[in-house]
Amino acid sequence: MTSLQLVQIELLADTQLLTGLKQQLVDTAAAAGWSGDDLNRFELVVEEAVINIMLYAYPEGGGSLTVNLWQAEDHALHLQLQDQGPPFNPLEPRELDLSAALEERSIGGLGVHLVQSLSDGMAYQREGGSNLLELVFRRRAAADDDV
Numbered sequence: 038m039t040s041l042q043l044v045q046i047e048l049l050a051d052t053q054l055l056t057g058l059k060q061q062l063v064d065t066a067a068a069a070g071w072s073g074d075d076l077n078r079f080e081l082v083v084e085e086a087v088i089n090i091m092l093y094a095y096p097e098g099g100g101s102l103t104v105n106l107w108q109a110e111d112h113a114l115h116l117q118l119q120d121q122g123p124p125f126n127p128l129e130p131r132e133l134d135l136s137a138a139l140e141e142r143s144i145g146g147l148g149v150h151l152v153q154s155l156s157d158g159m160a161y162q163r164e165g166g167s168n169l170l171e172l173v174f175r176r177r178a179a180a181d182d183d184v
Contacts, residue, residue, distance in 0.1 A: 044106040050091045059083050069108055074178040082155045085148050094122025114174040119167050126161045
C-alpha cells in the first residue's frame with residue numbers, strides 16, 4: 038500500500054509554536070478533503086497530543102518534536118509524533134475514574150483518554166531514545182458534506 042507524505046517538520050517543543058503547527062496540520066488535512074466534524078476531531082487530537090508532548094516530554098524546556106503526516110491509500114490520515122523525552126507509553130492501562138466528581142479526580146490522564154477516544158488507531162514504540170506515537174484518523178461523518 039502506498040502513502041502520500043503531506044507534512045514533515047521538526048520544530049522546537051515550545052508551546053508558543055503550537056498554534057502555527059496545528060494550523061498547518063489542519064490546513065493540510067482540509068486540503069486533503071477533510072471537513073466538518075472529522076476535521077474538528079483531528080484538530081482537537083492534534084492539540085491535545087502535541088501540547089502534552091511539549092509540556093511533559095521536556096519539563097525543563099528545550100527539546101524537539103518531529104511531526105509527520107501522511108495519507109494512506111485508503112485515505113486515512115496518519116500522524117506520527119516523535120520526541121526524545123522520557124519513555125511514555127500512552128497505551129499502558131491507567132486508572133481513570135470518570136464517574137468521580139471533578140473535585141475528587143486526580144490531575145492528568147484525561148488527555149490520553151481523549152486522544153484514544155477521538156482517533157481511530159493509536160500505536161506507540163520506543164526506538165533509539167525516542168518516543169514514537171502514531172495516530173490514525175478515518176472519516177466518520179460522511180453526512181457532513183450533505184449538510
